[in-house]
Amino acid sequence: MKEIYRESPVTFKKIPKRTETRDNWTIALEYEDEDKGQFLIDLSHRTRLDIQDSDFSSIEPFGIKIPDMPGMSVLENGFLINRMNRTQTSVWHLVGETPEIPDESAYTDVTESTLFLAIMGKTVFSIAEKLTSLDFLDSGKKVPFLLQGPFSHVPCQIVTLERDGETSGIIFTCSRGYGKTMVDAVMEAGAEFGLRPAGEDKFTSWVRALE
Numbered sequence: 001m002k003e004i005y006r007e008s009p010v011t012f013k014k015i016p017k018r019t020e021t022r023d024n025w026t027i028a029l030e031y032e033d034e035d036k037g038q039f040l041i042d043l044s045h046r047t048r049l050d051i052q053d054s055d056f057s058s059i060e061p062f063g064i065k066i067p068d069m070p071g072m073s074v075l076e077n078g079f080l081i082n083r084m085n086r087t088q089t090s091v092w093h094l095v096g097e098t099p100e101i102p103d104e105s106a107y108t109d110v111t112e113s114t115l116f117l118a119i120m121g122k123t124v125f126s127i128a129e130k131l132t133s134l135d136f137l138d139s140g141k142k143v144p145f146l147l148q149g150p151f152s153h154v155p156c157q158i159v160t161l162e163r164d165g166e167t168s169g170i171i172f173t174c175s176r177g178y179g180k181t182m183v184d185a186v187m188e189a190g191a192e193f194g195l196r197p198a199g200e201d202k203f204t205s206w207v208r209a210l211e
Helices: 124-128 177-193 200-210
Strands: 018-022 024-028 038-044 048-052 074-075 077-083 090-093 107-110 114-120 145-151 156-163 167-175 196-198
Touching: 024 200, 038 177, 038 200, 077 156, 090 167, 114 124, 114 177, 114 200, 124 167, 124 177, 156 177, 156 200, 167 177
Parallel strands: 038 196
Antiparallel strands: 018 024, 038 114, 048 090, 048 107, 074 077, 077 090, 114 167, 145 156, 156 167
């Protein structure tokens, strides 16, 4: 039987320094020159789930309580849980070993139907404001928090993970079909700030420091 091959919808022009094959994905772990700066990171291999139910009171994905209010997010044990609306929540697995998906009808695996990107660095919000009017620096919201709306004219779920200097960053997901155009738009917006690709190891270190 032929082995399954999974391919990210995201392609960078730069060749990674180190890669790893995991769960049939080829993952860029590191690129050259990742010391300091602004970075775009492909996380499309990371598990993403959609939960839909009329009552979330008894649902705790991976033992984590779902936030009460739409727009609220919680980062815990490598998972980011985002309350989207009254009946829908998204679950993004950011770091650690690939989890087993709960065998319950409320869960839908959307990993392979979407792309998943992170932009990190002190100028991330200057880059983002060229692509959207969404307010990632809303002082009335506690990080992490979820925003839903257009990013480069594409409907996205976007989370501000941190907004403090060098550790600032957002992560976002949208339909897989926008992979090339989204990367091109973000890289063009970030060109004046020296935006460049980074690997998963850079992202993992960042998230571990935030938890």
